[in-house]
Amino acid sequence: MVTLRALLKVGVWAALLWLLLMLPTYRYWPLETSAKPLHLSKVVYEHRPYSIFVSHLQEAVYKLASKCPMPPARTRLILLGGSGSQAFYPDFLGDATAADEVSNLSLPLANFTQIRQVYQDLGACLGADGLRNSTVVLIPSLMSFTRTGARRESAYSFYELEKLKTRLYRGEADAVTPRLPAPLMRVLVELWRPLIPMRGFINAVRDETAYLRQSLKWRLRPSGPAPLRERPALDRDLSLRLIADFLPDAGVDRPFAEDQVAELDGLVKRIRAAGSAVVIVDQPAQAWLREAAPAFAVARQTLRRYAQANDVPYIDLTETAGDDEFFDALHATPEASAIWTRRLADALIALQATQPSALGVVARRAGAPGVGAPASDALP
Amino acid sequence: MIFLDPLFAVFCLTTILIAQFSPRGLAPLALSLGVSLLFMLLFLGPVQAAILLGFSAIGFAGLQLVARGYRAGLAIGVGGLLLLFIVLKKYSFLPEALTPAHLPVAIGLSYVLFRLIHLLVEHGADADTRPGLLRHLGYTLSAHALVSGPFQRYDEYEEIRERATRHEPLPAMARFVDGLLKVVIVAPLIQGLHAALERHGAGPLGYAVLLVAALVWVVYMYFNFSGYMDIVIGWARLCRLDLPENFDRPLLANGFHEFWSRWHMTMTHWFKTHLFNPLMIAFGRRFAPTRRMAMICSSLAFFFTFLLVGAWHGPTTPFLICGLLLGLGATANQISRETARGRKKPAAPGAGARLLTLLGASLTFLYISVAVSPFWLDQREFLGLLASTLKPVNLLVLLPSTLIGTAIALLVLRPIESRLHVVGQAAAPVLQSAPLIALRVVVLALFILGFGNAAPDFVYQGI
Numbered sequence: 001m002v003t004l005r006a007l008l009k010v011g012v013w014a015a016l017l018w019l020l021l022m023l024p025t026y027r028y029w030p031l032e033t034s035a036k037p038l039h040l041s042k043v044v045y046e047h048r049p050y051s052i053f054v055s056h057l058q059e060a061v062y063k064l065a066s067k068c069p070m071p072p073a074r075t076r077l078i079l080l081g082g083s084g085s086q087a088f089y090p091d092f093l094g095d096a097t098a099a100d101e102v103s104n105l106s107l108p109l110a111n112f113t114q115i116r117q118v119y120q121d122l123g124a125c126l127g128a129d130g131l132r133n134s135t136v137v138l139i140p141s142l143m144s145f146t147r148t149g150a151r152r153e154s155a156y157s158f159y160e161l162e163k164l165k166t167r168l169y170r171g172e173a174d175a176v177t178p179r180l181p182a183p184l185m186r187v188l189v190e191l192w193r194p195l196i197p198m199r200g201f202i203n204a205v206r207d208e209t210a211y212l213r214q215s216l217k218w219r220l221r222p223s224g225p226a227p228l229r230e231r232p233a234l235d236r237d238l239s240l241r242l243i244a245d246f247l248p249d250a251g252v253d254r255p256f257a258e259d260q261v262a263e264l265d266g267l268v269k270r271i272r273a274a275g276s277a278v279v280i281v282d283q284p285a286q287a288w289l290r291e292a293a294p295a296f297a298v299a300r301q302t303l304r305r306y307a308q309a310n311d312v313p314y315i316d317l318t319e320t321a322g323d324d325e326f327f328d329a330l331h332a333t334p335e336a337s338a339i340w341t342r343r344l345a346d347a348l349i350a351l352q353a354t355q356p357s358a359l360g361v362v363a364r365r366a367g368a369p370g371v372g373a374p375a376s377d378a379l380p
Numbered sequence: 381m382i383f384l385d386p387l388f389a390v391f392c393l394t395t396i397l398i399a400q401f402s403p404r405g406l407a408p409l410a411l412s413l414g415v416s417l418l419f420m421l422l423f424l425g426p427v428q429a430a431i432l433l434g435f436s437a438i439g440f441a442g443l444q445l446v447a448r449g450y451r452a453g454l455a456i457g458v459g460g461l462l463l464l465f466i467v468l469k470k471y472s473f474l475p476e477a478l479t480p481a482h483l484p485v486a487i488g489l490s491y492v493l494f495r496l497i498h499l500l501v502e503h504g505a506d507a508d509t510r511p512g513l514l515r516h517l518g519y520t521l522s523a524h525a526l527v528s529g530p531f532q533r534y535d536e537y538e539e540i541r542e543r544a545t546r547h548e549p550l551p552a553m554a555r556f557v558d559g560l561l562k563v564v565i566v567a568p569l570i571q572g573l574h575a576a577l578e579r580h581g582a583g584p585l586g587y588a589v590l591l592v593a594a595l596v597w598v599v600y601m602y603f604n605f606s607g608y609m610d611i612v613i614g615w616a617r618l619c620r621l622d623l624p625e626n627f628d629r630p631l632l633a634n635g636f637h638e639f640w641s642r643w644h645m646t647m648t649h650w651f652k653t654h655l656f657n658p659l660m661i662a663f664g665r666r667f668a669p670t671r672r673m674a675m676i677c678s679s680l681a682f683f684f685t686f687l688l689v690g691a692w693h694g695p696t697t698p699f700l701i702c703g704l705l706l707g708l709g710a711t712a713n714q715i716s717r718e719t720a721r722g723r724k725k726p727a728a729p730g731a732g733a734r735l736l737t738l739l740g741a742s743l744t745f746l747y748i749s750v751a752v753s754p755f756w757l758d759q760r761e762f763l764g765l766l767a768s769t770l771k772p773v774n775l776l777v778l779l780p781s782t783l784i785g786t787a788i789a790l791l792v793l794r795p796i797e798s799r800l801h802v803v804g805q806a807a808a809p810v811l812q813s814a815p816l817i818a819l820r821v822v823v824l825a826l827f828i829l830g831f832g833n834a835a836p837d838f839v840y841q842g843i
Contacts, residue, residue, distance in 0.1 A: 003400050003618060006549035006814065007393075013818030014825075021822070167829055198830035 021194035028052040029193070034067040037101035039090060052197040056086065056107050057162040062196060064121050065168065066189040068182045072130035074100040077362045078122065080115050081139035083108035084283050087332040088139070089341040096345035097352075099135070099362035106139060107159060112263035113148050113174070114157040115140070119267065123274065125182075132275035135360045137348075138267070139281045141330065142299045143246055145260045148173075151246055165199075166192065239329035240292055261302065268312060277360025279313045279351070280306075284321035284340060289329055313358040315347045382423045382527060383560065383611055384828055391422060395523075396618045405620025407544040412518050412621075419523035424487055431468065431486040436520040438464065439496030440513055446504030457500045465493050471695040488526040490692065494650050495520045499534055501654055509535065524616040528608040528838045530626040530646040540622045552617035554812040557820045559610025562603045564827050570600040578756070587768050588778040594749035594765075595786060597756055602630065604839045605644070631790060631797040634741045636713035639748060640689075647689070656685040675718040682710035690751070698754035698762045705751035709744075742786035755839070 029052055040059050041051035053059035077099035079088055085106040093102045105118050115138070123131050148157050155173035156164065163169040163176050168188055171177045178185050214227040271278045282303050290296045300318055307314035320343050325336035332340050351358050382388055395415055399405040406412050420429035442457025450456070468489055470479040499519070503510045511519060511534065519537050532540075577593035580586075606627045616623045626646050633639035640648045663677035690703020729737070754762050768774055810816065 001400065002546075003396065003549040006553065007396070009814040010550075010553060010817050010821065013815045014821045017818055017822045018825070021826075192829070195826060195830045198826055202830075 018191075018194060022191075025052055025193040025196065029196070032067070034070050036067075037090075038063060038067055038070070038103045038105070040086075040104065052200070054196075054200045054203060055162075057109070057158055058165075058196065058199070060105060060107055060118065061159070061162050061166060062189055062192070064125060065178070065182075065185045068125035068186065069127060070125045070130060072127050072133060074130075074133065075361045076100065076126075076130070076134040077102040077137065077359075078119075078134050079104040079106055079137045079139060080119060081106040081281075081283070082110040082115075082141050082143050084141045084143075084330045084332075085139035085281075087337040087340050088344055089337065092338075092341050093345055093348070096348045097135075097359055097362040098364045109143075109151065109158040111144050111146050111148060111150075111157070112140065112260045112267055114159045115144065116263060116267045116270070117157060117159050117174070119271070128274070133361050135277040135279070135362045136271050137279045137281055139283050140264070140299075140303065141283055142243075142285075142293070142296050143330075144264075145299055145302075146246060147259060166195075168192070236288060236292070239289070243289075243293060243329060261306075264306060265310075268306075268310060277313075277358065277362075279315065279348075279358060281315045281344065281347075282318045284317050284319075284325070284332070286321070286323045286326050286329065287319070288323060290318070313351055313355055315344070315351060317343060317347065383563070383608075385423065387422060391419065392615055396615075399619040404544040405546075407541040407620060409514055409518050409541075412522065412541070413514060416518065416521045416523040416526070419526065420521065425484075428484055428486040431483065432488060432492055432521060432526075433517070435461075435464065435468065435486070435489065435492055436496065436517055439492075439499065439520065440516045442496070442500055443504050443510065443516065446500055447507070447510055449505075454500060454504060457504070458497055461493060461496055461500075465489065466695075469695045472697060491525065491529050491531060492520050494531045494647070495534070497654060498531075498650065503534055524612050524619070524621060525623055528605070528612060529644075530609065530612075530624050531650050532624055532646065536624070543622075544620045545622060546620055547617040549618060550812045550814065550817065552614045554614070554817050554820075555610050555617070556614030557817055557824065559607045559612075559614060560824050561820060562607030562610065564824060567600055567603040567607060570596060570603060574600055574756070585778070587765075587771070587774045588782050590765055591746060591750065591779070591782045592785070593756075594753050595745060595789075598745070598749045598752065601752075601755070601839050602627070602643075608838050629797055631745075631794050633744065634737050635717075636709050636744050636748070637717070639744055640710075647692075651685050651689055655688060656681050659684060675715065678718070679711045679714045682714045683707040686710040693752070694754060696754065696759070698757070698759045701762065701766075702751050702754050706748070709747050709751065713744075738787050738790065739783065741790055742783050745790070746783060746786055 040056050040063065041053065051059065053062070075098065077090075077093060077097050079085060079090065079093075079102070083106070086104065086108070088104055088106075090102040090104040093099075105122065107114065107118060110118075119136070126134065149155060152158070152161075154161065156176070157174075160169075160173065160176045168180075168185060169176050169178055180188065211227060218224075218226055268278055280303055282300055285296050296318075300316075304314060304316070306312070317340070321332070321336065321340065325332055325339065327333045348359065349364075352363050356363060395406060398411065398415075402408065402411060406415060417429070420432060424432070439457070439461055442453070442460060445453035445457055447453075467474065467478055467480070468483070469485055499511065499516065515538075519534055522532075522537070525532060574593055574596045577589055577596060581590045581593065583589075609626045613623045613625070624646055626644055628642045628645060630639055630642040633642050659681040660677065663681065667673045667677060684707065686706035686709070687700075687703040690706045691700050693699050693702060750765065753765060757765065769779065
């Protein structure tokens with residue numbers, strides 16, 4: 001009994017300390033019911049790193065698990081894609097459609113396999129009715145065609161790796177499942193709160209240590225430019241080299257992993273089989289980059305042909321942005337994010353004018369205000 | 381790592397709770413044997429469990445041979461077990477046909493071998509103390525000491541089971557938690573430092589960097605191994621069982637033999653009882669008892685003992701070389717001790733003598749660190765490190781510099797080590813209060829759950 005009492009005593013103290021660590025996290029990630037729309041924080045398109053999450057991948061993993069199951073009756077416009085399509089403001093796109101809510105679940109480092117995995121997880125939360133009440137806007141990029149493992153030697157996608165890091169999931173590649181049923185996962189995600197900022201803290205310490213080490217080294221033996229705390233803006237050569245690093249199979253000339261083309265097809269079929277409408281959007285790319293990397297043209301052509309062959313509504317935003325709207329090779333500046341969103345909203349409105357059923361359940365009814373007119377006024 | 385498996389937490393907690401409600405803790409044979417079998421099945425898997433059970437059962441058959449008075453029973457038993465051990469451990473000098481490729485190397489096999497040989501030698505012929513099958517299995521496969529030891533004598537094991545001491549729970553918990561802290565946080569940090577040093581092992585200072593890496597590896601090994609010890613000792617105490625200590629502040633050692641009397645003490649004790657002492661007795665019977673002959677005999681006995689200590693650490697040729705180096709070190713230390721025995725010692729050692737002692741201690745650490753580098757260097761790298769010692773610049777500049785650096789590090793680390801040693805024990809009661817244990821538990825949880833990667837396995841596990 002003495003041991004039992006001691007165990008309880010230590011357990012109670014540990015629980016109290018844990019609760020104490022949980023409290024500050026509510027400031028940055030308030031408790032939300034599953035009825036509240038699924039929004040990832042605006043780190044990318046507003047460049048405001050105020051979130052406690054290390055990345056959108058981490059945020060998506062935790063938030064999806066914390067909101068499962070979601071109310072199925074609401075109509076949803078769901079944006080899926082990679083880091084480039086994180087630029088699109090979900091809350092402003094709602095004005096261009098009749099959707100009750102808009103969720104942008106575009107995640108960095110996404111190929112079609114990862115996009116499909118996110119869609120599957122979302123589907124598990126929405127259920128069959130919820131999926132029927134949704135329309136998916138797929139916004140892939142050149143990077144969506146790279147095979148899993150091309151950027152990091154692993155059979156798991158980055159989304160799955162993030163799930164495994166939480167230790168709340170387990171399983172083989174492409175078969176990672178929660179350890180516990182959804183209701184218990186929600187409880188565990190709550191309990192896991194103190195762990196979420198841990199990696200950010202450790203990363204910050206690691207980055208600072210690396211910077212101090214490099215600075216010291218440079219002071220002792222100055223050679224080359226002094227190390228910088230902030231990452232410098234990328235020049236064109238470096239941008240191209242980085243993109244080539246992401247495309248190890250064929251460089252910038254040919255992006256395709258055949259399995260990813262099949263994944264795109266499988267994803268579209270899966271979305272349609274669930275009763276949802278799907279639209280493909282080709283996101284903006286810089287003119288010089290399109291010329292320097294022929295793979296962009298190949299990806300664009302493939303998407304367009306696929307959309308035509310399978311009767312998927314297609315919006316081409318590739319050439320809509322000037323080079324000054326990018327802060328690096330692929331991503332929009334904060335100001336451009338708003339402009340891109342406006343263009344997408346206008347394109348969606350225009351699409352509804354020509355193909356009234358293209359957006360499925362979230363299409364504005366004919367005659368409703370705004371259909372056929374630009375949504376620009378409603379946007380920044 | 382077994383101890384970080386959530387299932388282990390459940391298992392551990394269950395055994396502790398059973399021990400609280402059972403009048404004699406986990407001491408009853410059926411309980412302890414049941415716990416051991418379940419531990420093997422859950423954490424090592426059925427194949428490894430079958431190997432360990434089979435190995436132990438063969439040891440029991442050997443025990444019966446000795447019990448029935450077969451003259452050669454002991455030799456057959458010990459020899460047979462050693463041969464089987466070499467095959468099951470897949471020693472690299474064996475032809476491929478003899479190594480069972482489909483069988484995994486069972487974790488804990490070495491410790492089972494220690495216990496089996498101990499039983500054969502000391503209890504085989506003694507009908508009063510020889511265990512029956514269940515006691516035999518309970519002792520050789522004891523869950524608490526299966527993965528990382530320590531080795532416990534059979535009579536001690538039985539006495540402790542009889543006694544079933546009820547320990548203070550908070551110090552035992554503190555010991556358990558501190559062990560996890562060492563294994564999960566401290567050891568990986570040191571391992572990271574070692575990896576960084578290893579990466580810089582080329583260039584003009586490469587030799588010195590590798591020597592420092594070797595020293596850092598031993599410190600890593602210490603935290604990893606002693607951490608595992610703290611975990612199992614703490615867990616056993618909460619189950620009302622006692623395990624012997626395996627470390628006694630090894631950084632305080634001033635010489636080779638003193639180091640081994642403070643490091644992996646139970647293994648040293650086993651080798652002393654079952655190899656060194658019999659060798660000394662055999663030499664004593666054969667050779668004339670002169671002082672010179674006694675020195676030669678003891679040096680030889682030390683050499684063979686440490687040769688096998690090194691070879692026991694791993695199944696590859698570099699570990700045989702490691703044994704050779706340890707044997708030579710032990711012999712040199714023995715000769716120097718015997719030579720110094722005749723000299724008069726000053727009543728209080730002066731500064732010069734203290735400095736010499738410190739340098740001797742540094743040399744010991746450096747020598748042992750280099751000798752055990754097969755844990756992290758492959759054969760080519762290990763031989764390269766040994767060969768590069770002979771280069772004049774290394775021998776005359778880098779080696780002495782590293783030696784002085786080691787001496788300074790020892791001066792700094794020794795007081796810290798003395799303090800660390802008391803953590804979790806009676807000398808630091810404040811650290812054994814429930815809130816401070818809970819604080820350590822929270823820190824551990826943050827590390828274990830917050831990092832995707834697992835803590836390193838027991839340092840001997842992959843060997």
